[in-house]
Amino acid sequence: MRARVRLADQDDAARAAPLALTVAHGDLDEWRQRLKRDVSEPDRWLFVAANGRCVVGYCRLSMVRSACQAPDGYYLVGLVVAEGSRRTGIAEGLVSAATQQARQVADALWSFYDVDNRPSAALHTRLGFLEQSRGRIGFPGLPEDDRHVLVRRSFTGPE
Ligand SMILES: CC(C)(COP(=O)(O)OP(=O)(O)OC[C@H]1O[C@@H](n2cnc3c(N)ncnc32)[C@H](O)[C@@H]1OP(=O)(O)O)[C@@H](O)C(=O)NCCC(=O)NCCS
Numbered sequence: 079m080r081a082r083v084r085l086a087d088q089d090d091a092a093r094a095a096p097l098a099l100t101v102a103h104g105d106l107d108e109w110r111q112r113l114k115r116d117v118s119e120p121d122r123w124l125f126v127a128a129n130g131r132c133v134v135g136y137c138r139l140s141m142v143r144s145a146c147q148a149p150d151g152y153y154l155v156g157l158v159v160a161e162g163s164r165r166t167g168i169a170e171g172l173v174s175a176a177t178q179q180a181r182q183v184a185d186a187l188w189s190f191y192d193v194d195n196r197p198s199a200a201l202h203t204r205l206g207f208l209e210q211s212r213g214r215i216g217f218p219g220l221p222e223d224d225r226h227v228l229v230r231r232s233f234t235g236p237e
Contacts (some may be wrong), residue, residue, distance in 0.1 A: 079129050079130075080129075080166070081127040081128055081129050081134045081135065081163060081166075081168055082127065082128060082129075083125055083126070083127050083168075083171040083172055083174075083175045084125065084126060084128065085123065085124070085125060085175075086113075086116070086117055086124040086125060086126045086136070087117060088114055088117055088118070089131075090117075090124070090126045090128065090133060091110065091113035091114045091116065091117050091124055092110050092113070092114065093126075093128075093131065093132075093133040094113050094124070094126055094133045094136040095109040095110040095113055097133065097134075097135070097136060097158045097160060098112075098113070098136075098156070098158065100158065100160070100161070101158050102156075113136070113138070116138050116139075116140065121140065121141035122138070122139065122140045122141070123138075123139040123140075123176065123179050124136060124137075124138055124139075125137045125139070125172050125175045125176055125179075126172075127159070127163075127168045127171060127172055134159065134160040134162075134163040134168065135157075135158060135159035135160060135163065135168045135169065135172055136156065136157070136158055136172065137154060137156065137157045137169075137172035137173060137175070137176050138154065138155045138156035138157070139152060139153070139154060139155070139176040139179060139180060139187075140152070140153055140155045141153075142155070142188075142217075142218065144216075144217070144218045146216040146217060146218050147215070147216030148188075148215055148216045148217040148218070148228065149188065151184060151186060151187075151188045152180045152183065152184045152186075152187055152188065153187075153188045153189060153190075153217075154173065154176060154187065154188070154189040157169060157172065157173065157198070159172075164197075169201055170201065170204070170205065173201070173205055174205070177205070177231065180233075181233050184233070185232070185233050185234050186230050186231060186232045186233060186234070187207075187230070187231045187233070188228070188229070188230050188231075189202060189207055189228075189229050189230075189231075190215055190217060190220075190226045190227060190228045190229065191226065191227055191229075192224075192225060192226055192227075193212060193225045193226065193227055194225070199227065202229050205231065206231050207229035207230060207231045208229060208230055208231070208232070209227055209228070209229050210228045210229060210230050211227075211228045212225075212226065212227045212228065213225065213226075215227075215228040
């Protein structure tokens with residue numbers, strides 16, 4: 079059965095937390111709380127790809143107003159697909175859902191990825207994100223000496 083993308087509820091958030099641990103630091107409870115906040119707080123959204131109750135991917139969308147150099151705006155702040163479910167279009171479906179949501183409230187959607195993350199680079203390029211800067215992108219929470227690419231998908235220009 080193909081996983082379907084939906085706006086997450088609190089149960090989905092809890093079920094998505096183990097996926098976060100496959101790519102990020104932290105403990106399970108911390109991630110459960112973080113993902114549940116995406117569901118319950120304003121200016122945040124969590125989308126999941128799921129087969130029934132089994133969550134195989136998620137994408138976090140959040141307004142980021144920072145005191146750092148990265149521009150204020152709506153950002154994809156987390157995107158993960160379970161290893162066994164990759165290359166089936168799930169990330170594309172998740173980012174498309176987040177993009178539709180961002181379109182309602184902004185004229186652009188921002189994202190970033192590690193310079194060595196070729197799958198993510200290919201995905202963002204395919205979905206119309208254009209590079210804005212690379213190296214130290216000044217995003218809150220990232221190390222100062224990071225090696226990231228900051229990208230932006232505009233909703234005002236041609237598709
Ligand atoms: C990056 C990631 C989310 C992609 O998820 P996915 O569901 O496999 O991606 P999709 O199947 O939707 O891919 C859509 C397109 O993105 C590109 N792409 C995705 N994975 C790719 C890969 N491994 N190599 C090259 N291109 C890739 C392709 O253009 C692909 O289309 P195609 O399969 O028709 O060629 C997944 O690899 C992942 O979870 N990685 C670990 C966490 C991570 O790096 N997250 C991104 C942080 S910014």
